[in-house]
Amino acid sequence: MAARRSHDDPIVRVRGLSNAFGDAVIHENLDLDVRQGEILGVVGGSGTGKSVLMRSIIGLQVPTAGEIRVFDLPTIGREEGDMAEISKRWGVLFQGGALFSTLTVAENVQVPLKEFYRGLDQALLDQISSFKVVMTGLPVDAGPKYPAELSGGMKKRAGLARALALDPDLLFLDEPTAGLDPIGAAAFDELTRSLQKTLGLTVFLITHDLDTLYAICDRVAVLADKRVIAIGTIDELLATDHPWIAEYFGGPRGRAAIASKDRGTQSGGTETSGARVES
Template identity: 50%
Template sequence: MSAFPVELKGVSTRFGRQWVHKGIDLAVPAGEVVALVGGSGSGKTTLLRQMVGLLTPDEGELRVFGEPLFSGSRQMQLARRRRFGMLFQHGALFSAFNVFDNIAFPLREFGVVDEGLLRDLVLLKLAMVELEPEVARRMPAELSGGMVKRVALARALALEPELLLLDEPTAGLDPDLSAAFVALIRSLHQALGLTVILVTHDLDTLAALATRVAVLSAGRILAFGTLDDIMNVQDPFIERFFHGIRSQAALARGQGAG
């Protein structure tokens, strides 16, 4: 793996006349869990979607595993895309597919296994996210919110990626389910040697998972470092986001869980 699986150099993005990002520079070290935080409209999810090629910045360069995301032949681009997986905020499961076919979808799409091996691989991914084999027969509408997240995570891990991107992974979960999902992500990060980038507004999640934090503000990376580094930055946004009474309590809970 590249020393920096994701690198952004001078990335700028606008919607209409409004610049959301202006000259973002960020290098995500291999093996880290990097949390992207910022206020509403700061472009956190936009940045995450650009990292996987769902959106294209207006200016600047974005490199994945040391190479421009869209460089090379179609085969080279597909091979690069197999090296990362993404968990969308609400799971984004295919409603017409059962759980088995949702997890099998990327395996079939990339043609990496024959149908004879498919069943074993899908059940392995279900086990990795702590779900029983019989869940494979269920439709997404039959799943609880926590199960949807786990099935979506299993699908994101189907191709055994090196890089995992998570958009608000604990959004919509109650505190107990959220803590259990965070613990699962933490154990998978350690067991699989993943690099993880997540967008979150939840300070419990951030404190329990993140090894580094990137703070987006006013279209740029305001600060990047460990949580302790960030807490020592003198800035009005950081003061509001990290130093309020409720924020301090959440960070304490999260660090205790981690």
């Protein structure tokens, strides 16, 4: 049984991370903590390595230097079997859903179940996958359909159902609202927050959607200059003097997102101790 953790304990801890592809250095001495139970938004300009950071944490990218601990366990250099025991405690929604096109939605959801729990009865697999499909807001009759028969928003929900198949503690979302219309994006944001509260998830959310950041993120980490330059609530980030942060959150689209939040969202949030800005 896993040891109990306090709310403020980092469920993901990254220290001194470096990633390079040939001569192109993407990250250099990057530090990041993801607190248990929070939705952490990750933003940055094009080429700052948001997806590379996520792939490093989940073991799909081998860093050139640094340490990564998830659930207080080191992940870099672990044996495959040991890594599998850790990875079944997280779920990943890649961009676009990344569904297997030759499998139905239900069969896609069953892939991780079959991988980690061999020998499960097919009736039980069907029952679990049906539950996960409905949990993510899809109709039950979406299960037998193939990805080509789904809309873009439905594909993302199907991908989310697969990410939740193993009842993870930690959920990675890579641009989950990209390509969705504003109504669909808002509905996915609401679903994410609802699932996070209901299931007690910690969410690592890569996005460029300012509405998403304002609507559901407890804190935001900003990637620039090959590292995390600041992390905190949006209000705390706006109090900093970094020009990229000021332009990103204080520009016309940022002001529109603030106005939208003020009109339609409830006040509240998690207690923080102020934004940390790297010099």
